[in-house]
Amino acid sequence: MKPVNVGLLGLGTVGGGTVNVLKRNGKEIARRAGRGIEITHASARDLKKARICDTQGIKLTSKPQDVVDDPNVEIIVELMGGTTLAHEMVLRAINNGKHVVTANKALIAKHGNEIFAAATRKGVMVAFEAAVAGGIPIIKAIREGLAGNHIQWAAGIINGTSNFILTEMRDKGRDFADVLAEAQQLGYAEADPTFDIEGIDAGHKLTIIASIAFGIPLQFEAMYTEGISKITRDDVAYAEELGYRIKLLGITKRLEKGVELRVHPTMIPERRLIANVDGVMNAVLVNGDAVGPTLYYGAGAGAEPTASAVVADLVDVVRALTSDSENRVPHLAFQAGALSDLPILSIDDVETAYYLRMQALDKPGVLADITRILADQQISIEAIIQKEPTPAMQSVSVIMLTHKVQERRMNAAIQRIEALGSINGAVTRIRVESLGSK
Numbered sequence: 035m036k037p038v039n040v041g042l043l044g045l046g047t048v049g050g051g052t053v054n055v056l057k058r059n060g061k062e063i064a065r066r067a068g069r070g071i072e073i074t075h076a077s078a079r080d081l082k083k084a085r086i087c088d089t090q091g092i093k094l095t096s097k098p099q100d101v102v103d104d105p106n107v108e109i110i111v112e113l114m115g116g117t118t119l120a121h122e123m124v125l126r127a128i129n130n131g132k133h134v135v136t137a138n139k140a141l142i143a144k145h146g147n148e149i150f151a152a153a154t155r156k157g158v159m160v161a162f163e164a165a166v167a168g169g170i171p172i173i174k175a176i177r178e179g180l181a182g183n184h185i186q187w188a189a190g191i192i193n194g195t196s197n198f199i200l201t202e203m204r205d206k207g208r209d210f211a212d213v214l215a216e217a218q219q220l221g222y223a224e225a226d227p228t229f230d231i232e233g234i235d236a237g238h239k240l241t242i243i244a245s246i247a248f249g250i251p252l253q254f255e256a257m258y259t260e261g262i263s264k265i266t267r268d269d270v271a272y273a274e275e276l277g278y279r280i281k282l283l284g285i286t287k288r289l290e291k292g293v294e295l296r297v298h299p300t301m302i303p304e305r306r307l308i309a310n311v312d313g314v315m316n317a318v319l320v321n322g323d324a325v326g327p328t329l330y331y332g333a334g335a336g337a338e339p340t341a342s343a344v345v346a347d348l349v350d351v352v353r354a355l356t357s358d359s360e361n362r363v364p365h366l367a368f369q370a371g372a373l374s375d376l377p378i379l380s381i382d383d384v385e386t387a388y389y390l391r392m393q394a395l396d397k398p399g400v401l402a403d404i405t406r407i408l409a410d411q412q413i414s415i416e417a418i419i420q421k422e423p424t425p426a427m428q429s430v431s432v433i434m435l436t437h438k439v440q441e442r443r444m445n446a447a448i449q450r451i452e453a454l455g456s457i458n459g460a461v462t463r464i465r466v467e468s469l470g471s472k
Contacts, residue, residue, distance in 0.1 A: 037070030044113035051337030137164035161347035169339030183322025194314035232261030240284030249368035256378035
């Protein structure tokens with residue numbers, strides 16, 4: 035049987051890695067897929083640019099339309115990034131009756147509902163394993179391996195840049211700005227790091243995880259995001275003192291009243307395996323009613339780890355080429371007509387524990403004022419640490435851990451605490467999650 039012809043849109047890091055993996059492991063991949071898979075066409079903005087792969091035998095063009103419209107290409111792999119031209123090319127490929135593989139999390143998070151509907155009408159597949167957590171096969175794990183479970187929640191370290199920064203701050207006592215500059219030098223962070231450090235990249239990925247876990251439409255616009263740029267090395271050190279680690283987590287939970295969908299700095303007990311995922315590595319913890327908690331760990335980015343997921347999707351598509359569309363695994367794990375209309379909850383409705391840090395004047399009655407405000411909002415305290423006063427300001431750092439409380443109650447309490455004349459500046463608040471099986 036003749037090989038399946040693949041057209042590649044984008045020959046950057048992941049595109050080059052995909053070419054290399056397919057060439058190096060071609061025989062093994064063909065054994066798994068039942069047919070050979072060959073990249074015969076590719077587009078790139080700059081055809082003269084040096085590549086990490088050998089493009090011999092590949093028809094190159096600077097126009098992605100030429101690849102998408104070529105009748106000899108059966109599968110399109112979109113690795114351009116962005117949500118404008120990529121969106122146009124993916125819909126064009128689908129309209130041409132071609133299957134699509136993409137690593138573009140922003141595209142799927144923002145336009146996935148439209149793309150999957152178009153693919154269903156045309157009877158083609160859109161595969162997106164590489165869009166979440168790089169080389170970790172988390173999409174397949176939830177969509178297929180855990181299909182017998184009622185997924186209760188998922189939590190993930192799904193941005194390597196932020197995880198690298200927080201790891202360095204903890205291990206070496208460094209400041210955020212210092213580590214961010216190093217991350218940019220090392221190529222872990224872009225010149226404009228906003229997507230990484232403010233939780234937007236993780237939000238795109240969590241949107242996809244929530245949809246396949248709970249069978250809901252993709253709803254990135256309802257996501258709550260909060261980044262790590264306000265985390266200080268003091269917070270990291272105090273968390274360690276209390277037995278916790280700070281991670282930028284994407285958290286989604288299914289409750290009777292709706293779905294939580296949030297990305298923010300989170301304190302996790304240091305005994306949890308996910309709390310010990312360091313550097314640029316990623317990990318996703320998924321809890322199902324039958325299986326309990328399951329952890330998926332690996333490289334969340336990079337040429338060949340991400341290419342591994344791209345090629346896995348290609349194998350899936352090739353295996354399914356001879357099956358009718360009704361018998362394929364649905365794009366979002368649940369049949370299109372069986373998606374749930376559960377609402378996404380406001381962050382104000384989320385219930386979690388909290389770490390609070392504030393600078394208070396070192397005088398009698400201040401702590402009593404703070405605890406009285408918390409009591410008024412029915413917030414109970416689990417632990418308090420009071421540091422030595424600073425000579426210059428005669429103020430002390432007060433650190434508190436609270437029990438679970440609804441976010442809107444905590445917001446009201448913080449507003450009243452910050453209004454006290456004995457409190458200097460803003461109150462730092464970090465949400466706390468135990469990530470136990472219950």
